[in-house]
Amino acid sequence: MDAVLRAAAMYLFLVIVFRFAGKRTLAEVTPFDLILLLIIAEAVGPAMLDGDHSFTTSALVVVTLIAFEIVFTVLQRRFEWFDRLVDGLPVLLIDNGELLTKRLRRFRVDEVAIMEAARELQGLERMDQVKYAVLERSGKLTIVPTNNN
Amino acid sequence: MRNTTGAQVVREDARLQRKERVAEVVGWVLMAALIGAAVLGLFADGLLDQSESAGSAERLELEHERFARHGTPTTLEVSVSPAEARDGVVEIWINDAYLDALDVLETVVPPPISTATVRDGVAFRFKADGMEPTHITFAVDPESVGRHEGEMALWDAPPIRFTQVFYP
Numbered sequence: 374m375d376a377v378l379r380a381a382a383m384y385l386f387l388v389i390v391f392r393f394a395g396k397r398t399l400a401e402v403t404p405f406d407l408i409l410l411l412i413i414a415e416a417v418g419p420a421m422l423d424g425d426h427s428f429t430t431s432a433l434v435v436v437t438l439i440a441f442e443i444v445f446t447v448l449q450r451r452f453e454w455f456d457r458l459v460d461g462l463p464v465l466l467i468d469n470g471e472l473l474t475k476r477l478r479r480f481r482v483d484e485v486a487i488m489e490a491a492r493e494l495q496g497l498e499r500m501d502q503v504k505y506a507v508l509e510r511s512g513k514l515t516i517v518p519t520n521n522n
Numbered sequence: 523m524r525n526t527t528g529a530q531v532v533r534e535d536a537r538l539q540r541k542e543r544v545a546e547v548v549g550w551v552l553m554a555a556l557i558g559a560a561v562l563g564l565f566a567d568g569l570l571d572q573s574e575s576a577g578s579a580e581r582l583e584l585e586h587e588r589f590a591r592h593g594t595p596t597t598l599e600v601s602v603s604p605a606e607a608r609d610g611v612v613e614i615w616i617n618d619a620y621l622d623a624l625d626v627l628e629t630v631v632p633p634p635i636s637t638a639t640v641r642d643g644v645a646f647r648f649k650a651d652g653m654e655p656t657h658i659t660f661a662v663d664p665e666s667v668g669r670h671e672g673e674m675a676l677w678d679a680p681p682i683r684f685t686q687v688f689y690p
């Protein structure tokens with residue numbers, strides 16, 4: 374019972390904290406994002422297991438976390454408001470070639486990150502080849518090139 | 523909100539974005555407050571954390587942390603005046619209600635020469651030379667989450683009261 378409650382509480386806590394942290398946190402953009410993810414995993418593990426290293430408790434924790442993930446995805450499919458609450462919506466950062474600088478600041482994205490995505494995803498070379506840049510719900514950037522690219 | 527064809531690329535919602543912004547700022551303030559509180563010792567180990575209680579005329583002094591965490595040992599530091607030794611022994615009594623909130627009484631230094639269940643609590647007897655104050659350390663492992671009232675007494679004297687909060 375304790376293991377299940379701890380796992381459930383930790384799942385909800387992480388959902389809330391990462392919602393506050395913003396889309397770009399843990400988007401795995403840089404190696405440090407991956408390191409941060411690993412460090413967080415190390416930090417929460419002992420709190421859920423509470424010194425109990427048995428197979429039973431570990432299995433209970435895993436099952437609880439997966440069950441919550443399934444419940445959340447079902448609720449997100451079922452209720453649009455819940456989906457928006459948990460994952461938000463994609464955000465336009467470049468609109469018809471125009472940089473929306475306020476939004477870039479707001480979502481902690483710079484031109485370097487946009488050009489990196491443009492090169493990686495579309496093989497583009499210059500910013501004026503980007504028609505739309507979107508910050509997706511996952512925190513990743515997607516690029517729509519201009520029509521003549 | 524920009525009313526451009528870009529809005530057809532993604533389904534934007536200006537109201538939601540504003541709400542998200544407010545929620546994010548509130549979240550950041552809460553996180554900063556949490557870190558500040560932790561630095562000050564609200565979750566143990568810091569300025570707000572240490573507390574001292576004393577019996578009359580400093581015959582019994584107790585130092586403890588106000589805040590402790592489940593599964594992380596904390597200590598009760600007790601100092602007994604040499605005048606309280608009787609035949610080379612001092613007796614410290616701790617109430618059951620406090621002891622029940624602990625997972626285990628990890629160690630007691632120095633080890634008691636005897637323990638007995640008396641008066642809704644446990645009486646620990648220790649050797650005392652009667653010349654120097656007797657210092658005793660109870661290392662305890664909090665179990666039960668929440669606020670706990672402890673009582674500690676010297677022999678049959680009125681107990682001193684102390685409060686600890688155990689976080690999950």
